Amino acid sequence: MASRFSCLCLLLFFITASPAEIAGFPFESETQEQRFRDLSSELRCLVCQNQSLADSNAGLAQDLRSELYEQVLTGNSNNQIISFMTERYGDFILYKPRFAMKTLLLWLTPILLFSVGIFCLIRFSKFRNQGQQTQVSEEELQRIRALLQAEEEKQ
Amino acid sequence: MSQPVDTQTSSEQQAKPKAKHWVYLLPLGLFAVLMVFFFFGLGLNPRLIPSPLIGQPTPVFSLPKLSNPEEMIQHTDFQGEVSLLNIWATWCTSCRQEHPVLMKIAQSKEVPIYGLYYKDVPALGIDWLQNYGDPYRDNAVDEDGKVGIEWGAYGTPETFLIDQNGIIRYKHVGPISWHDWETTLLPMITSLRNNNGV
Known part of the structure; x- marks a missing residue:
């Protein structure tokens, strides 16, 4: 129990540690700081590829963070900063891929699959209902009753 | 005993699903497509990031x-x-x-x-x-x-x-x-x- 508690404390320490590091850059306004936070978590570190610039401690991530910091301070727009990054590192640096011709499939597949799912749901549930509504003629009913009776008598 | 019941219904009901037998092959087909994607996709090296600089003049420095x-x-x-x-x-x-x-x-x-x-x-x-x-x-x-x-x-x-x-x-x-x-x-x-x- 004690070890679990200390593990939890350790985890909490790391959770609180990362924003403090981002705050290491002094900003003139809160909007600037917010933009810096948003952009550094939207951009990917190319060295440790499953971390954002905000999370990574790799040398390159630190360099790109200070590049980002300078650009936010000089008042470059988000678009300007993002194109600065993609002109050098390609779309790979974006955690959120752009909506473009080559990413069309990526963006539209969920919608496509959802519609296919809805279509199947409607189509096949209808089919099942039709299957359940079997028409039984009076003659057949009589035969069924007779069969059931025969079974009962057997028992 | 059950024979006469079967023969009457089967001719009507079986006609429908038979036309749709290919539907049951669909998961297998999707699986095959997925495997092809995996085969080529997982063979790529994620460390090799294509450079947008190719075809561009050298950066100014x-x-x-x-x-x-x-x-x-x-x-x-x-x-x-x-x-x-x-x-x-x-x-x-x-x-x-x-x-x-x-x-x-x-x-x-x-x-x-x-x-x-x-x-x-x-x-x-x-x-x-x-x-x-x-x-x-x-x-x-x-x-x-x-x-x-x-x-x-x-x-x-x-x-x-x-x-x-x-x-x-x-x-x-x-x-x-x-x-x-x-x-x-x-x-x-x-x-x-x-x-x-x-």
Whole structure:
């Protein structure tokens, strides 16, 4: 129990540690700081590829963070900063891929699959209902009753 | 006993599902498509990030030379002949591995190699070149890594092939092997030279 508690404390320490590091850059306004936070978590570190610039401690991530910091301070727009990054590192640096011709499939597949799912749901549930509504003629009913009776008598 | 009931209903009901038998093959088909994607997708190396700089002119920069900080190397120095730019540092272990290959390339005199000495102390680089040999025509010292960012460097060593018009033609990430030189770089250099960069 004690070890679990200390593990939890350790985890909490790391959770609180990362924003403090981002705050290491002094900003003139809160909007600037917010933009810096948003952009550094939207951009990917190319060295440790499953971390954002905000999370990574790799040398390159630190360099790109200070590049980002300078650009936010000089008042470059988000678009300007993002194109600065993609002109050098390609779309790979974006955690959120752009909506473009080559990413069309990526963006539209969920919608496509959802519609296919809805279509199947409607189509096949209808089919099942039709299957359940079997028409039984009076003659057949009589035969069924007779069969059931025969079974009962057997028992 | 159950025979007569079956024969009556089967002729009507079986006609429908029979026409849709292909539906049951759909999951198998989707699985096959997925496997093809996985086969090719998982074979890719995620460390090899395609460079958007290919086909673009070399980034604009001006940096002091390693051999003489008074003199500068600029992007315009790449114009006029096919050349290589190798990004390296003494803290980079793969660069040590690559170094003998660069020496061999330099000895072949096929192409001049420029170095971008990336995020390292100049004195260490000078020592390295004295100890292991110097394959470079010149080295540009990029101590803070700013010019490295301009070149989209993310993992040393990285090597760019630049044509005689100063256009980046190819990027190799990781140490160059002699095999890479013979099969990829040298043929590209020869063809760039023959076609005058077109």
